[in-house]
Amino acid sequence: MQKIDVKISNALNKIGQNAVSDMLPEVLAAKEHLLKGDAAGNDFLGWVDLPENIDGSMLASLKADVARLAAKSRLMVVIGIGGSYLGARMVIEALQSEFAAMDRSEKPYIVYAGHTLSEDYYAQLLKVLDHEDYTVTVISKSGTTTEPAVAFRIVKAHLVNKYGADEASKRIVAITDARRGALHEIAVQEGYPMYVIPDNVGGRFSVLTPVGLLPIAMAGYDIDKLIAGARDMRNICVNGNTLEDNPALMYAAVRNALYRSGVKVEMMVSCIPNLRYLAEWWKQLYGESEGKEHKGLLPHSISITTDLHSMGQYVQDGERLMMETMVRVEKPHATVPVPTDEQNLDGINYLVGKSLTEINDCAANGTIEAHVSGGVPVVEITVPTLDEYTVGQLIYFFEFACGVSGYTLGVNPFDQPGVEAYKKNMFRLLGKPGF
Amino acid sequence: MQKIDVKISNALNKIGQNAVSDMLPEVLAAKEHLLKGDAAGNDFLGWVDLPENIDGSMLASLKADVARLAAKSRLMVVIGIGGSYLGARMVIEALQSEFAAMDRSEKPYIVYAGHTLSEDYYAQLLKVLDHEDYTVTVISKSGTTTEPAVAFRIVKAHLVNKYGADEASKRIVAITDARRGALHEIAVQEGYPMYVIPDNVGGRFSVLTPVGLLPIAMAGYDIDKLIAGARDMRNICVNGNTLEDNPALMYAAVRNALYRSGVKVEMMVSCIPNLRYLAEWWKQLYGESEGKEHKGLLPHSISITTDLHSMGQYVQDGERLMMETMVRVEKPHATVPVPTDEQNLDGINYLVGKSLTEINDCAANGTIEAHVSGGVPVVEITVPTLDEYTVGQLIYFFEFACGVSGYTLGVNPFDQPGVEAYKKNMFRLLGKPGF
Numbered sequence: 001m002q003k004i005d006v007k008i009s010n011a012l013n014k015i016g017q018n019a020v021s022d023m024l025p026e027v028l029a030a031k032e033h034l035l036k037g038d039a040a041g042n043d044f045l046g047w048v049d050l051p052e053n054i055d056g057s058m059l060a061s062l063k064a065d066v067a068r069l070a071a072k073s074r075l076m077v078v079i080g081i082g083g084s085y086l087g088a089r090m091v092i093e094a095l096q097s098e099f100a101a102m103d104r105s106e107k108p109y110i111v112y113a114g115h116t117l118s119e120d121y122y123a124q125l126l127k128v129l130d131h132e133d134y135t136v137t138v139i140s141k142s143g144t145t146t147e148p149a150v151a152f153r154i155v156k157a158h159l160v161n162k163y164g165a166d167e168a169s170k171r172i173v174a175i176t177d178a179r180r181g182a183l184h185e186i187a188v189q190e191g192y193p194m195y196v197i198p199d200n201v202g203g204r205f206s207v208l209t210p211v212g213l214l215p216i217a218m219a220g221y222d223i224d225k226l227i228a229g230a231r232d233m234r235n236i237c238v239n240g241n242t243l244e245d246n247p248a249l250m251y252a253a254v255r256n257a258l259y260r261s262g263v264k265v266e267m268m269v270s271c272i273p274n275l276r277y278l279a280e281w282w283k284q285l286y287g288e289s290e291g292k293e294h295k296g297l298l299p300h301s302i303s304i305t306t307d308l309h310s311m312g313q314y315v316q317d318g319e320r321l322m323m324e325t326m327v328r329v330e331k332p333h334a335t336v337p338v339p340t341d342e343q344n345l346d347g348i349n350y351l352v353g354k355s356l357t358e359i360n361d362c363a364a365n366g367t368i369e370a371h372v373s374g375g376v377p378v379v380e381i382t383v384p385t386l387d388e389y390t391v392g393q394l395i396y397f398f399e400f401a402c403g404v405s406g407y408t409l410g411v412n413p414f415d416q417p418g419v420e421a422y423k424k425n426m427f428r429l430l431g432k433p434g435f
Numbered sequence: 436m437q438k439i440d441v442k443i444s445n446a447l448n449k450i451g452q453n454a455v456s457d458m459l460p461e462v463l464a465a466k467e468h469l470l471k472g473d474a475a476g477n478d479f480l481g482w483v484d485l486p487e488n489i490d491g492s493m494l495a496s497l498k499a500d501v502a503r504l505a506a507k508s509r510l511m512v513v514i515g516i517g518g519s520y521l522g523a524r525m526v527i528e529a530l531q532s533e534f535a536a537m538d539r540s541e542k543p544y545i546v547y548a549g550h551t552l553s554e555d556y557y558a559q560l561l562k563v564l565d566h567e568d569y570t571v572t573v574i575s576k577s578g579t580t581t582e583p584a585v586a587f588r589i590v591k592a593h594l595v596n597k598y599g600a601d602e603a604s605k606r607i608v609a610i611t612d613a614r615r616g617a618l619h620e621i622a623v624q625e626g627y628p629m630y631v632i633p634d635n636v637g638g639r640f641s642v643l644t645p646v647g648l649l650p651i652a653m654a655g656y657d658i659d660k661l662i663a664g665a666r667d668m669r670n671i672c673v674n675g676n677t678l679e680d681n682p683a684l685m686y687a688a689v690r691n692a693l694y695r696s697g698v699k700v701e702m703m704v705s706c707i708p709n710l711r712y713l714a715e716w717w718k719q720l721y722g723e724s725e726g727k728e729h730k731g732l733l734p735h736s737i738s739i740t741t742d743l744h745s746m747g748q749y750v751q752d753g754e755r756l757m758m759e760t761m762v763r764v765e766k767p768h769a770t771v772p773v774p775t776d777e778q779n780l781d782g783i784n785y786l787v788g789k790s791l792t793e794i795n796d797c798a799a800n801g802t803i804e805a806h807v808s809g810g811v812p813v814v815e816i817t818v819p820t821l822d823e824y825t826v827g828q829l830i831y832f833f834e835f836a837c838g839v840s841g842y843t844l845g846v847n848p849f850d851q852p853g854v855e856a857y858k859k860n861m862f863r864l865l866g867k868p869g870f
Contacts, residue, residue, distance in 0.1 A: 082744025097559040099546070101536035102567075111534070115741045117795035118707040123769030124532040132537075146798075147740055149781040150773055150791070157774040182780040204745075264699065264754055265733065272553040284745030291749025298700065298754060299746070300735055305582055306550045308857055309517025310639075310719030311734070314726025316853030319699055319733060321756075334558030338585055339592040345617040346584040350867050356585070359865060360552035363581075366860030374856065418751030421809065422743055425801030430794060432785055 003236055004383055004390075004397050006247040008254045010368050011323065011377035015261045023253035023408070024243060030407035031249065034400070035238065039407060041414030046200030047399055048238075050208050051231035051392075058195070059223070062210060065173060065193050066217045070108050072171060073133040077125070077155055078215045079114035080139035081147045082284060083203020084175075087395075088215035090281035091207065094274050094391050095221050107220030113155060114138070114148030122154055129158055137218070139175040139211050141197050143183025146426070152183075175210045202414055204284045205399055208392075222388045229392025237400040247381075248401035251325075254379055256408045258323045259297055263377070265322040266297040267315070269304055271364050274386065275327055276303060282398055289406045289413035296409060297323075305363045316374045324371060327394075328364060328382040332357045438671055439818055439825075439832050441682040443689045445803050446758065446812035450696045458688035458843070459678060465842035466684065469835070470673065474842060476849030481635030482834055483673075485643050486666035486827075493630070494658070497645060500608060500628050501652045505543050507606060508568040512560070512590055513650045514549035515574035516582045517719060518638020519610075522830075523650035525716035526642065529709050529826050530656050542655030548590060549573070549583030557589055564593055572653070574610040574646050576632050578618025581861070587618075610645045637849055639719045640834055643827075657823045664827025672835040682816075683836035686760075689814055691843045693758045694732050698812070700757040701732040702750070704739055706799050709821065710762055711738060717833055724841045724848035731844060732758075740798045747802075751809045759806060762829075763799060763817040767792045 008020060033039035034048055069076065078085055092110055100109055113125060136155055140148045159168040174187035178196040187194045195210030206212060208230055213223045240246025243253055255266060266286070268279040279301035290296035300322070302311050315322070338359075340352045351359055368378045381397075383390040406413025427435035443455060468474035469483055504511065513520055527545055535544055548560060571590055575583045594603040609622035613631040622629045630645030641647060643665055648658045675681025678688055690701060701721070703714040714736035725731035735757070737746050750757070773794075775787045786794055803813045816832075818825040841848025862870035 081741065086745060097562070098556055099536075099559050099563045101534075102544075102546075102563055109537075111537075115744075116708055116738075117740055117791055117798060118709070119767040119771050119791035119795070120769050121533055121708055122771040122791060123767075124534050126771070127532070128534045128537055143780070144782050146783065146786075146794070147744075149783050150786065150794070153774045153776060153781070153783070154771060182782065185780050264756055273551055273556055274553075280745065283742075287746050287749035287753065291746075291751075291753030294753065294755055296749065296753045298735070298749060298756060300733070303551075305552055305857075306516065307718075309550075309582075309854065310521060310715065311722050311726075312857065313851045313853040314722035314731060314733060316726075316856050317728065318722065318726030318731045320729055321699055321733060332554040332558075334555050336554050336557040336561070336589060339588045341588060345578070345620050346588070347579050347617065348581065348584045348588070351581075351585065351865065354865070356552055356554035356557060359581070359585070360554070362864040363552060363857065363861045366862075366864055367857040369860045370856035374853070416748045418748040418809070419744065421751050421805035422740075422747065422798065422802040425804045426798045427801075429797040429801055430786065430789070 004233070004247050004381060004393055006250045007380040007382070008250065010372050011254055011258065011379045013372050013375065014263070014377050015257050019257040019261065020254050021243065023257055024249070026256070026408050027249045027253050027404050028241060030252070030404040033407050034403045040412035044200055044202045044205070044414035046198045047205035047208070048403070050201065051227055051234045051396060054208065054227055058210070062195060062214055063217060066214065069135040069171070069173070070218060073135045074104055074108045075132045075134040076108060076110050076215065076218050077113050077129070077134055077136045078110055078139065079136065079148050079151045079155060080211070081115040081145065083206050084139040084148065084211055085112055085115055086277070086281040086284055087207025087212040090277040091212065091216045091221065091226065091391050092219045093277040094386055095388065096219065098273055108218055110215055110219050114151035117147055117150065122151070126154070126158055129155070135171040137173045137175060137214055138183065140183050141177050142181045143176060143186065144181070173214060175214060204288055207395055225388035226392040229389040230396040233393040233396040234400070237396065248397055248404060251379065251381070251401040252405035252408055255297060255323070256405060258377055259409070263321065263323045264298060265300050267300040267302055267322050267324045269302055269324045269326040271304055271326065271328050271360060273303055273306070278327065278394065285398060285402050286405070288416050288419070289402050290409055290411060292411050292418065295411060304367055305360070308367060315371055315376060320375050323377045323379065325379045325381060326364065326368065328380060329386050330382060331385040439668070439682050439816060439828055441685045442815040442817070443685065445807050446689055446693065446814045448807050448810065449698070449812050450692050454692040454696065455689050456678065458692055459684070461843050462684045462687045462839050463676060465687070465839040468842050469838045475847035479635055479637045479640070479849035481633045482640035482643070483838070485636065486662055486669050486831060489643065489662055493645070497630060497649055498652060501649065504570040504606070504608070505653060508570045509539055509543045510567045510569040511543060511545050511650065511653050512548050512564070512569055512571045513545055513574065514571065514583050514586045514590065515646070516550045516580065518641050519574040519583065519646055520547055520550055521712070521716045521719055522642025522647040525712040526647065526651045526656065526661065526826050527654045528712040529821055530823065531654065533708055543653055545650055545654050549586035552582055552585065557586070561589070561593055564590070570606040572608045572610060572649055573618065575618050576612050577616045578611060578621065579616070608649060610649060639723055642716070642830055660823035661827040664824040665831040668828040668831035669835070672831065683832055683839060686814065686816070686836040687840035687843055690732060690758070690760070691840060693812055694844070698756065698758045699733060700735050702757050702759045703734065703736040704759045704761040705736065706739055706761065706763050706795060708738055708741070713762065713829065720833060720837050721840070723851050723854070724837050725844055725846060727846050727853065730846060739802055740795070743802060750806055750811060755810050758812045758814065760814045760816060761799065761803065763815060764821050765817060766820040
C-alpha cells in the first residue's frame with residue numbers, strides 16, 4: 001500500500017520548517033483526544049473506528065438491496081442535504097466519467113434532490129423522472145429537515161403515481177435513525193428497507209456509513225475497496241506519531257502553523273475536474289468543523305488549469321490572504337496522445353510525444369512555482385491514482401486530519417451550532433407552528 | 436423594462452449609509468473614465484458600447500451558421516478557456532435544465548473542452564463523441580494558448596477521422612482574431628466560417644461578442660433578447676448619475692466601502708442552482724479585474740440552501756472576513772406544489788399551499804437575517820425572472836459595475852499581468868523552445 005503523500009516544501013515561504021515541526025506536541029495531543037475520546041464533541045467520534053467496525057451482515061444486505069434496485073432501474077434519486085449527499089457525490093464524481101449523464105450504458109446513474117428548494121429544479125427533475133425507470137434513496141437522521149422532507153414528498157408522490165403504492169415502496173430505501181424520527185416511522189409503516197445513520201457519527205463524517213455506501217454501491221463502485229482504503233489509512237493515522245510518518249498530522253500541523261502566521265483562506269486546488277466534489281465535501285468537513293468562535297481557515301476551491309484563467313490573477317497578485325492545498329493524481333486511467341501537425345501553426349509540436357498528464361503536471365508545477373513566488377504557500381497532497389481504494393484513503397486522511405486540526409485550533413470540531421441560525425428565522429417567516 | 440434591484444439595507448451592519456453615499460464622487464469619476472476612455476486600460480473599453488455596436492450582418496451570418504450546424508447535429512463541442520467559455524456557459528446554464536445532458540429532446544447540447552488538460556477528461560469526451568453527431572466551435576484570440584490548442588488538435592483529429600477532412604471543415608467554426616494568429620491562419624486554410632474577437636474587448640468582457648453569442652445561439656437561446664437586455668441596462672448604467680438610479684454605481688460603491696472597512700472576501704450567494712456559472716463568470720470578471728497590487732475582494736461563492744448545510748457554519752461563526760452578494764430571482768418558470776400528507780409525520784403540512792419559491796425566499800430572508808446578525812453584510816441583487824433578457828441585463832450590470840469598481844479601487848481593471856506567471860514556468864518545464 002502506498003500512503004498519501006503530503007509535501008510541505010512549497011509551503012515554507014511564509015513560515016519556517018520549525019513553525020511546522022514545533023506543532024508536533026499539539027497535534028499529537030489532539031490525536032490523543034480523538035483516540036481517547038476525552039475532549040469536546042466526544043459523543044461524535046464514531047467515525048474514528050468506523051472502517052474497522054462496519055458490520056458485514058449490514059454490508060451484505062446493502063449490496064443485495066442495491067442489486068435488486070439496479071435490476072429495476074438505471075437511475076436513482078438520492079435525497080439528502082449537506083453530509084447526507086456530499087460524501088456519496090464526492091466519491092461518485094471522482095470515479096465516474098464527466099459525461100456520465102450522457103453515456104448511461106455502463107453504470108446506473110445517480111441524480112440528487114433534497115439539497116435545494118429551487119422550484120425549477122424539481123420541475124426539471126420530475127420531467128426526467130417521467131420517462132425514466134427510477135428508484136429512490138432518502139437520507140435524513142430526523143426526517144424533518146425541510147429540504148429533504150419537501151423533496152421526498154414530491155418524489156414519492158411521483159413514484160406512487162407512476163408505479164402504484166406497492167411497487168413504489170419496493171423502489172425506496174431509507175437511511176435514518178436506528179429507532180426514532182419521522183423517516184424511521186414512515187419507513188416502518190411503508191416497509192422500506194432501512195439502514196442506520198449511527199448516533200455517534202456526524203453528517204460530514206458519514207460517508208463510510210450507509211449514507212455514502214449505498215449510493216456509491218448503486219452507482220457501480222466497489223465499496224469494499226473504498227473501506228479497505230479507509231482502513232489502511234486509519235492504521236497510518238492512528239499509529240503514526242511523527243509528522244513524517246503520519247500525513248494527517250503533517251497536514252493538520254502545516255495548516256495550523258500557516259493560520260497562526262496570518263493566513264485566512266485555504267484554497268483546495270484540484271488538478272483534474274473529477275475532484276470538484278472532493279473540494280465541496282472538504283469545504284463542509286473543514287468549514288463546519290473549524291468555522292466557529294470567529295476562527296478557522298475559510299475553505300475555497302479552484303480547479304486547474306481551468307481556473308488559472310479566471311482566479312489565477314487574484315491568487316497571483318490579489319490580497320495576500322491564502323494558502324493552497326493542491327490535490328494531485330499521478331496516473332490517469334486513459335491515454336490520449338497530442339496529435340502531430342506538419343504545419344505546426346499553433347506551435348505546440350514540442351508537446352507531441354508527451355502525455356497530457358505530463359503536460360498537466362508541468363502546468364501544476366509551474367503554478368506552484370508562480371504562486372510560491374507570489375507569496376502563496378502550497379501544500380501538495382498526492383495520490384498514485386484515483387480509484388475506490390485511494391478515495392477511501394483520502395476520506396479517512398481528511399477526516400482524521402480535520403479532527404486533529406480542529407482540536408489544535410481550540411474548537412469542538414464535532415458540533416455546528418451556527419447552522420441552526422437561518423433555520424429558526426426561516427421557520428418564523430414561514431409561520432411554522434411554535435416559531 | 437424593470438431594472439435590476441440592488442438593495443443594500445442589509446449591508447449596513449459594518450458601515451453606515453454615509454460610507455456608501457460618500458462613495459458617489461469616486462464612482463462617478465470612475466464611470467467618466469469608462470465613458471471618456473481617459474484612464475489605464477483604455478484600449479480595452481470596446482465592451483462599454485458593445486450592445487449598441489453589434490453588427491447586424493454578422494448576427495445574421497452567425498444565426499445562419501448556427502442553423503446549418505444545428506441541422507447537422509445535436510451536440511457542439513465548444514473549445515475555449517477562461518473568458519472564451521465562461522460567458523457562454525454562464526448564460527446557457529442559467530437558462531437550461533439542470534438535467535439537460537439527460538434530456539436531449541428539446542435543444543442542442545453544448546459540451547466544453549480546452550479548459551482543462553486532464554487526460555481522462557479527453558478520453559471520456561472522445562468516448563461520447565464516438566457515438567454522437569457533433570460540431571465544433573474553437574475560440575482563441577491567438578490560437579496558441581496551450582489548453583485550447585491541445586484540445587483542438589485532439590477533437591479535430593477525431594472529427595476528421597469520423598467524417599473525413601471535407602465534412603470536418605464544414606462542422607467547425609472558428610472565433611478568433613480578425614487578421615492574424617495561428618487559429619486565423621488555420622481557419623483561412625481550411626475554410627472554416629470565422630467570427631471575430633474584437634481587439635478592444637478582453638476575454639472576461641467578451642460574452643456579447645461571437646465568443647458568447649455563437650454557443651448561446653447554438654444551445655437554442657434567443658441572443659437578440661440577450662443583447663436587448665444588455666442594451667437597456669447600458670442605458671441605465673451610462674446615464675444614471677446617482678446610486679439610486681444606477682444599480683452598477685450602487686454595487687461598486689457598497690463593495691468598495693465594505694472593502695475599505697476591512698472586508699476581504701465577497702461571497703456570491705446564488706438562490707437557485709442554475710446560477711452556479713454566473714458565480715464562476717463573476718469570479719473571473721471581478722477576480723481578474725481587481726486582484727492585483729495585493730488588493731481586491733477575493734471572490735468566493737456558495738449556493739443556498741444547498742451550502743448552508745456545508746459552508747453555513749463558517750459564514751455564521753468563522754473568521755469575520757466576508758460580505759455576501761446574494762443573487763435572487765423572483766419568479767420561477769414552473770410550479771411544483773408541496774404534496775399534502777394526512778399523517779404529517781415529517782411535520783411539514785404547514786408548508787402545503789405555499790410555493791417552493793416562497794419557501795426558498797423565506798429561507799433566503801432567514802439566511803440574510805442570520806448572517807447580518809453574525810456580522811456579515813449582505814447585498815441583494817434581484818431580477819424578476821431568469822430569461823435571456825434579464826441575463827443580458829445582469830451581464831452588462833456586472834461588467835459596468837466591475838469597470839467602475841476597479842477604477843475606484845485604484846487598479847487597471849482591464850489587464851491581467853499575473854496570469855502569465857504560471858505559463859512561463861510551465862513552458863520552461865515543458866522544454867518549449869525559447870523558454
